[in-house]
Amino acid sequence: MNRLGLGILGSGKGSNCRALLEGIRAGAVPAEGRVVISDVLDAPILEIARKFSVPNAYLPPGQFRTRLEPSAEMELVQMLRDAEVELVVLAGFMRVLKSPMLQAFPRRIINIHPSLLPKFPGLEAWRQALDAGETVTGCTVHYVDEKIDHGDIIAQREVPILPNDSAESLHARIQVAEHELYPAAIAKLCRESNRRT
Ligand code: GRF
Numbered sequence: 001m002n003r004l005g006l007g008i009l010g011s012g013k014g015s016n017c018r019a020l021l022e023g024i025r026a027g028a029v030p031a032e033g034r035v036v037i038s039d040v041l042d043a044p045i046l047e048i049a050r051k052f053s054v055p056n057a058y059l060p061p062g063q064f065r066t067r068l069e070p071s072a073e074m075e076l077v078q079m080l081r082d083a084e085v086e087l088v089v090l091a092g093f094m095r096v097l098k099s100p101m102l103q104a105f106p107r108r109i110i111n112i113h114p115s116l117l118p119k120f121p122g123l124e125a126w127r128q129a130l131d132a133g134e135t136v137t138g139c140t141v142h143y144v145d146e147k148i149d150h151g152d153i154i155a156q157r158e159v160p161i162l163p164n165d166s167a168e169s170l171h172a173r174i175q176v177a178e179h180e181l182y183p184a185a186i187a188k189l190c191r192e193s194n195r196r197t
Pocket of ligand 1: 015091112113
């Protein structure tokens with residue numbers, strides 16, 4: 001089976017990246033981590049890439065806070081192409097991707113979000129669910145389009161909200177589910193891509 005070339009983008013602690021690279025190492029995900037890129041110089045996700053011997057790079061994001069400067073986004077496209085990335089995996093990447101990336105990788109960028117989309121897009125989705133008095137929330141893997149936390153849904157997993165949950169305890173429970181769901185969803189996409197070729 002051909003192994004799908006992944007480019008993983010993240011800004012933070014990288015626990016989803018770690019779960020994915022562990023899944024690849026264990027043979028459960030027929031993919032290869034080709035590159036890990038972060039817009040944050042000292043993000044732990046880059047250290048995780050190094051531990052798994054995956055090429056990694058810091059991308060200076062430019063002057064904007066919530067998106068990449070257009071020249072930086074063009075550079076990102078080039079870095080991913082140079083690494084022969086076939087699927088772009090967002091794992092806690094805190095910037096909204098715009099047309100350079102969306103046009104370069106049509107239906108080839110996926111994200112994981114800590115709610116049952118379309119409910120609670122945006123920041124701290126677990127806190128939004130808690131504040132809304134929900135009893136169930138979860139996580140969603142979806143294709144990335146031009147809207148935030150939007151795009152066709154690939155997979156979802158429910159997570160219960162318990163009576164004494166704090167934002168932190170709920171987020172931790174959702175992350176456990178994410179670490180199972182994301183590698184499993186990516187493995188399925190890899191197998192589907194193999195059937196097409
Ligand atoms: C995850 O909770 C994911 O749902 C959201 O960002 C977080 C990243 O966490 N998009 P980590 O860096 O993978 O630990």
